[in-house]
Amino acid sequence: MEAMTFTSEQWARHERFVEMVRAAKQRKEAWVKKMQAQWAAEDQMRKDAAARHYYDIEEE
Amino acid sequence: MNALDTNRINVNSPYKVWAEELVLHFETENGIRYAVDFDSEDSLLYTAYWLNLTNESHKSSPSDRQIPKTLICIVEEFFRQNPDILLYMCSTDNNQQAQRARLFLRWFNGYEQQQKYVLRAADVPGIDPDGKPTREYVAIIVPRTHPQMQAIIDLFDEEIAMFQTNKPQNV
Numbered sequence A: 001m002e003a004m005t006f007t008s009e010q011w012a013r014h015e016r017f018v019e020m021v022r023a024a025k026q027r028k029e030a031w032v033k034k035m036q037a038q039w040a041a042e043d044q045m046r047k048d049a050a051a052r053h054y055y056d057i058e059e060e
Numbered sequence B: 001m002n003a004l005d006t007n008r009i010n011v012n013s014p015y016k017v018w019a020e021e022l023v024l025h026f027e028t029e030n031g032i033r034y035a036v037d038f039d040s041e042d043s044l045l046y047t048a049y050w051l052n053l054t055n056e057s058h059k060s061s062p063s064d065r066q067i068p069k070t071l072i073c074i075v076e077e078f079f080r081q082n083p084d085i086l087l088y089m090c091s092t093d094n095n096q097q098a099q100r101a102r103l104f105l106r107w108f109n110g111y112e113q114q115q116k117y118v119l120r121a122a123d124v125p126g127i128d129p130d131g132k133p134t135r136e137y138v139a140i141i142v143p144r145t146h147p148q149m150q151a152i153i154d155l156f157d158e159e160i161a162m163f164q165t166n167k168p169q170n171v
Helices: A008-059 B006-012 B066-081 B097-108 B111-116 B149-163
Strands: B017-020 B023-027 B033-041 B048-055 B085-089 B117-127 B133-143
Touching: A008 B033, A008 B048, A008 B085, A008 B117, A008 B133, A008 B149, B006 B017, B006 B066, B017 B066, B033 B066, B048 B066, B066 B085, B066 B097, B066 B111, B097 B117, B097 B133, B111 B117, B117 B149, B133 B149
Parallel strands: B048 B085
Antiparallel strands: B017 B023, B023 B033, B033 B048, B085 B133, B117 B133
């Protein structure tokens, strides 16, 4: 099979494509961490509220 | 990006979708919450967004057919409001990106979806957070009604072909 050849302009665009994928991955990882931290904080609040409710009932 | 209408999504979505600021969320019957976000990509010639999906609860999810159905409802609303391009990159968590890519392709290669969109996916070399080489699975979804659909797909195919070719020294 004949090897494909690309121009320097195509290679320059390709470098930008590679960089775009890397940058998008970093942004996605930061977003995932933020979403998971937010959920963990909300989950902790729900657990704290449930525990308070339980102790309130016990005290009654 | 034009905001998505959650009322419209919820007409067909098996799980109720709600929005908090610009992030969409839904919770499965197993109590697992997902977040969906669209991240604008400014470095392409065409208007494009990365579709981000994450399991916020970070708990393992049993197989659940309602998850892809919900995601497809969100993507359909995205294209109703934004007739642009979607890009998707699988998470490399636990090095399971190949399995995730197969799952994603199955979700979006249904008969109904094929009538509406052209989907291309490829694995490309990447670097993991530890700086080690890894494989990234990247997909592009273009509505068939996009006026430059063929040019976009040709460009994506060309980029992927270039990953298979060694760059000559003199360019």
